[in-house]
Amino acid sequence: MIKIPIGVENFKEIRTDNCYYVDKTKFILELFEQQFSVNLITRPRRFGKTLMLNMLKHFFDIRKDSKELFEGLVISQNKEICAEWMNQWPVLFISFKDIAARTYQSSYVQLVFELYNLCVEHAYLEMSEKIDKADKEFFLKMKQRSLSEEEVKNGLLFFMRMLHAHYGKQVILLIDEYDVPLAKADEYGYYQEMLDLIRGFMSVSLKTNEHLKFAIVTGCLRIAKESIFTGANHFVNHSIDDGKYMDAFGFTEEEVTKLLQTIEKSNFR
Numbered sequence: 001m002i003k004i005p006i007g008v009e010n011f012k013e014i015r016t017d018n019c020y021y022v023d024k025t026k027f028i029l030e031l032f033e034q035q036f037s038v039n040l041i042t043r044p045r046r047f048g049k050t051l052m053l054n055m056l057k058h059f060f061d062i063r064k065d066s067k068e069l070f071e072g073l074v075i076s077q078n079k080e081i082c083a084e085w086m087n088q089w090p091v092l093f094i095s096f097k098d099i100a101a102r103t104y105q106s107s108y109v110q111l112v113f114e115l116y117n118l119c120v121e122h123a124y125l126e127m128s129e130k131i132d133k134a135d136k137e138f139f140l141k142m143k144q145r146s147l148s149e150e151e152v153k154n155g156l157l158f159f160m161r162m163l164h165a166h167y168g169k170q171v172i173l174l175i176d177e178y179d180v181p182l183a184k185a186d187e188y189g190y191y192q193e194m195l196d197l198i199r200g201f202m203s204v205s206l207k208t209n210e211h212l213k214f215a216i217v218t219g220c221l222r223i224a225k226e227s228i229f230t231g232a233n234h235f236v237n238h239s240i241d242d243g244k245y246m247d248a249f250g251f252t253e254e255e256v257t258k259l260l261q262t263i264e265k266s267n268f269r
Helices: 011-016 026-031 049-060 079-085 104-121 123-127 133-143 149-153 155-167 180-188 191-206 253-265
Strands: 038-042 091-095 171-176 212-219 235-238
Touching: 011 049, 026 049, 026 079, 049 091, 049 171, 049 212, 091 104, 091 155, 104 123, 104 133, 104 149, 104 155, 104 180, 104 191, 123 133, 123 155, 133 149, 133 155, 149 155, 149 191, 155 171, 155 191, 171 191, 180 191, 191 212
Parallel strands: 038 212, 038 235, 091 171, 171 212
Antiparallel strands: none
């Protein structure tokens, strides 16, 4: 009996709970065909963006052992890439999906809370002997949610610096639904305030950042006119109509046909 994982965005859960998984790991190979440090990928909702980033986190994260999760998938056939990249890099993942309140202050508090969640996830950094004392003090302020707005804008850069120091390797940054705060701010009338915050937050993280290996940023919209990504190192945008990564998000006709055939031959729930 197979399960159709409707709404499930956790790659590990899908792979360990006998769920049907459409293999999208070829995307990892495609990433290495280009030399861009910052990739913005825009797709409509329900196209698997969050699941894709979660899969990438499991593949790259140095804290995990993901060999069994990827066994039998396309990426596992490339032994050289797996040896160099699987579970070999510090990964920082943040989602902006919940930064969507009716007021600027409420959305700002949620962004601060997302940084707090990173503190919880990476609590081991507080004890690391490889990290500067001043950075640990900043970490404590972030954990206590007592940062100024300017300090919040430097939150991701700070985390990447700590991870780089702790592991001795640059950081892979994954940002999901980056456009949600701006879309909601436009809807509720505090767009300029949120634009200034997000532009500062993204700018220091993606521009001339020695701690960044590469970044994948996903969303539904390309926020272009305000130049959020201006100056980002080797930046490239891949929208749904440019032809790149066309089979990496959503389902192809062949994948849908195979899924229907599998369902026809099997029990499912």
